Amino acid sequence: MIKELFIRVYNFFVSRFFLLMRVLPVKNSVVILTSFGDNIDYIIRHPKMRLYDEVIIFSSRQYDFKTFDNVKVYTHSSLSVKELYEIGRAKNIIVDNHFPVIGGMSTLKPYVKVFQTWHAVGAVKAFGLMDESFKHRPDCAKTRFKKTYQNVDYYVAGSKRMADIFKQTFSIDDKKIIKAAMPRLDFYREQSNIQSTRDNVRSRLNLDDEVIVVTYAPTYRENQFNISDIPLDISKMSQQLPSNYRIALRLHPTVQLDTDIKGVIDLTDGFSLEEVLSVTDILITDYSSVGFEFANLMRPVIYYPYDLDEYTNTKGLIDDYESLVTTNIAYSTDEILEMIKNDDFSAEEIRQFKDLWNDYNNQNNTNTLLSMLQ
Incomplete structure (x- = not known):
């Protein structure tokens, strides 16, 4: 009061x-x-x-x-x-x-x-x-x-x-x-903007054209201050995905990235959101709005709400989670790996998702x- x-x-x-x-x-x-x-x-x-x-x-x-x-x-x-x-x-x-x-x-x-x-x-x-x-x-x-x-x-x-x-x-x-x-x-209305930004970031990161970037961009959580607090097995993903796949992280500035995770790209500081999304080929997120924006690029999004029940009870959701996002919902690292390896993404679903959340853009x-x- x-x-x-x-x-x-x-x-x-x-x-x-x-x-x-x-x-x-x-x-x-x-x-x-x-x-x-x-x-x-x-x-x-x-x-x-x-x-x-x-x-x-x-x-x-x-x-x-x-x-x-x-x-x-x-x-x-x-x-x-x-x-x-x-x-x-x-x-x-x-x-x-x-x-x-x-x-x-x-x-x-x-x-x-x-x-x-x-x-x-x-x-x-x-x-x-x-x-x-x-x-x-x-x-x-x-x-x-x-x-x-x-x-x-x-x-x-x-x-x-x-x-x-x-x-x-x-x-x-x-x-x-x-x-x-x-x-x-x-920014997303001009393909030339997207391509030039993507090329620029890939050049800064020394990425070959064949490299596929999988970016994990979770929402901020009050109890996560180190990458080890996040229940995603990044090492396992790096080992099991084909050699031309690279894991990138877009974390909240308060989350510390362990330096011993080899081959992981840190996109947390020094990159605008447009730069991060332009260079990303597959996005992994949870409750962040970044997935809705990424849809403008017509690229796959995997939703990873590993703490859905807890988050719903404490923070609250706009609606039923499954009705807000795509059907590419995973609850474990293994499920994420399976989706990526099988290329389990529907171009039509991606288009429908984009149109639903960006129809005035x-x-x-x-x-x-x-x-x-x-």
């Missing part, structure tokens, strides 16, 4: 601050709040962004954003007066996550628009109003959450399936949905989003 009281006081303070800011003239600016950074380069390099006097980014992590004369980057902090001041005077707000400050945005100038790009193509893990923890919150907190989600004017959804999930998890209607994928998914997504900015 103490945390809830603090949040309500914070929201009250922020809303009053924005109310006072109404007396000041609006600036010809766009404010971007980001946790993930992946969409930002696509947004800020768009020609429309040069029409604004300022494009102000508040980032919770250090990203090497492409710089322009009108772009300014600051460290994100919901308690920063600078951040509140810039939000209160901006024409447009773009966010890629749920930030506490959104709870006070109901008193922004009425013509100011707030856009949510989100940060995932699809969803397995429950979030928003469907999160397991939401069920145990007091009624006042549930009401606050619902009001907060209404403060966002538009949500970018890359598929009808994701739009339906947003409507349920954020308690919104169709009028708030922009039928376009996240800006960074523009058929346009210039960045342009569609930014055309709605004032």
